Structures are given as structure tokens and as C-alpha cells.
Amino acid sequence: xxxxxxxxxxxxxxxxxxxxxxxxxAALGWHYLDSGALYRLTALxxxxxxxxxxxxxxxxxxxxxxxxxxLEGMILLEGEDATELIRTEAxxxxxxxxxxxPSVRRALLQRQRDFARAPxxxxxxxxxxxxxxxxxxxxxxxxxxxxxxxxxxxxxLIAKGEEATISRILLDIEQRDARDRARAVAPxxxxxxxxxxxxxxxxxxxxxxxxxxxxxxxxxx
Ligand code: DC
Numbered sequence: 001x002x003x004x005x006x007x008x009x010x011x012x013x014x015x016x017x018x019x020x021x022x023x024x025x026a027a028l029g030w031h032y033l034d035s036g037a038l039y040r041l042t043a044l045x046x047x048x049x050x051x052x053x054x055x056x057x058x059x060x061x062x063x064x065x066x067x068x069x070x071l072e073g074m075i076l077l078e079g080e081d082a083t084e085l086i087r088t089e090a091x092x093x094x095x096x097x098x099x100x101x102p103s104v105r106r107a108l109l110q111r112q113r114d115f116a117r118a119p120x121x122x123x124x125x126x127x128x129x130x131x132x133x134x135x136x137x138x139x140x141x142x143x144x145x146x147x148x149x150x151x152x153x154x155x156x157l158i159a160k161g162e163e164a165t166i167s168r169i170l171l172d173i174e175q176r177d178a179r180d181r182a183r184a185v186a187p188x189x190x191x192x193x194x195x196x197x198x199x200x201x202x203x204x205x206x207x208x209x210x211x212x213x214x215x216x217x218x219x220x221x
Contacts, residue, residue, distance in 0.1 A: 007024060007121070007136060008139045012143055014150070023204065024215075030122055031116075031122070032121070034124055035108075038112065040086040040095040043095045044077060045078070054097070057103070063107035097179075129141075129194050130189075137218055139193055140194060141197065142197045143197070154166050
């Protein structure tokens with residue numbers, strides 16, 4: 001068992017794992033890694049530098065030298081506030097494209113591992129428990145039905161004043177899931193030692209409680 005306690009929370013887009021992971025980290029006073037943000041930042045930086053998202057060597061070079069800072073509630077890319085920009089559907093789509101490239105995933109590997117620092121880390125993504133932190137003491141596969149995830153994303157977009165239709169969002173979610181599951185490197189899947197947490201009919205608070213209970217149970221042994 002590694003010296004630093006790690007909780008790995010993997011799952012599909014819009015499952016709520018980001019909110020759950022951030023709240024679990026806050027409750028425990030641990031660090032939090034939003035690994036999807038690194039793929040989103042890579043896609044955004046590539047676009048800003050005029051690099052095509054399928055140009056593996058150049059996108060990997062951008063990922064390797066990514067100048068980012070994760071501040072309290074704020075993400076800076078090359079010194080500029082990118083917190084909102086990386087959450088757009090377009091950047092999410094781009095992230096899903098660069099995430100299939102093996103050299104991009106390799107370039108981001110150590111950067112993600114460096115987040116494992118005392119007193120502990122909660123990491124959220126697709127391959128936290130399988131590839132980045134296989135030593136994590138608690139692994140959760142957090143999901144919800146595609147319909148429920150589309151509903152949640154719809155509410156978020158409408159709250160931000162963006163235009164959206166449920167049917168379009170559902171289609172995007174299904175396409176992104178298919179791409180994340182089908183890719184050759186680090187595909188999205190529930191690994192054997194991960195606990196399934198289906199939040200289709202569950203509040204964020206309840207999901208947070210279940211993860212914290214799981215951790216207490218493990219750390220008591
Ligand atoms: O979790 P998210 O929606 O911010 O992730 C954006 C994209 O990045 C998503 O399409 C899958 C990819 N991703 C990945 O391949 N591996 C991770 N550990 C995290 C995200």
C-alpha cells in the first residue's frame with residue numbers, strides 16, 4: 001500500500017463525479033485532482049496555438065509543456081483565467097479527441113501522479129484507478145444513466161444562460177461515452193477492484209457520504 005492515501009473516482013461524463021470528488025476532498029482536507037481538466041486544457045492550448053487536435057506529436061508536446069496553475073477555485077492557462085472556457089461543450093469535445101492519443105496520455109502521466117501528496121488525494125477521471133493510481137486504497141466507479149446525465153448537464157447549461165436541448169445533449173453524451181469506452185489506451189470501464197456507485201436516483205450529498213463511509217471502513221482496518 002502506498003504511503004499517501006488515494007481515493008480514485010472514475011466514471012463517464014456528467015455523472016457528477018467531479019462534484020462528489022471535490023466534496024470528498026474538502027471533507028477530508030485532502031488534495032483534489034480533476035484529471036479531465038488537464039485533457040481539456042491540452043485541447044484548449046492546442047486550439048489556441050493552431051495545432052490540429054489529431055496531430056499527435058504536436059498535441060503531446062503541448063501536453064508535456066502545459067503551463068497551468070490550479071488555484072483555489074480557478075484554473076490558469078499560460079497565466080490567463082481558463083476556468084469557464086474549459087467547461088464549454090466545444091472544449092469537452094476536443095478533450096475527448098486528444099484523450100485517445102497515447103503520447104498525450106503519456107505526457108500527462110507524471111503531472112497527474114505529482115498530485116499525490118500528504119495528507120491525501122482524491123482523483124477524478126477515467127483511468128485514475130486503472131492506470132494513474134493503481135495503488136489507490138479506494139476505487140469508485142461513479143455513474144448514472146445517460147438520460148439522467150443529460151438532464152443534469154441540461155440544467156447546468158440553462159443555469160449558465162446557454163442554449164441547449166436535451167436530445168442534443170443526450171446524443172453528445174452517448175457519442176462521448178462511446179469514444180471514451182472504445183479507445184485502445186486507458187478506456188473508460190469499471191475495473192474489478194472498483195466499487196460501483198450508481199447515482200441515477202441519488203443526491204450528491206448521499207454519494208459523498210457513501211464514499212466517505214467507504215474510506216472510513218478501509219482506514220479503520
Ligand atoms: O471528465 P471530463 O468531462 O472533464 O473529461 C474530459 C475528457 O477527457 C473526456 O472526454 C475523457 C477525457 N479524460 C480521459 O480520457 N482521462 C481522464 N483521466 C480524464 C478525462
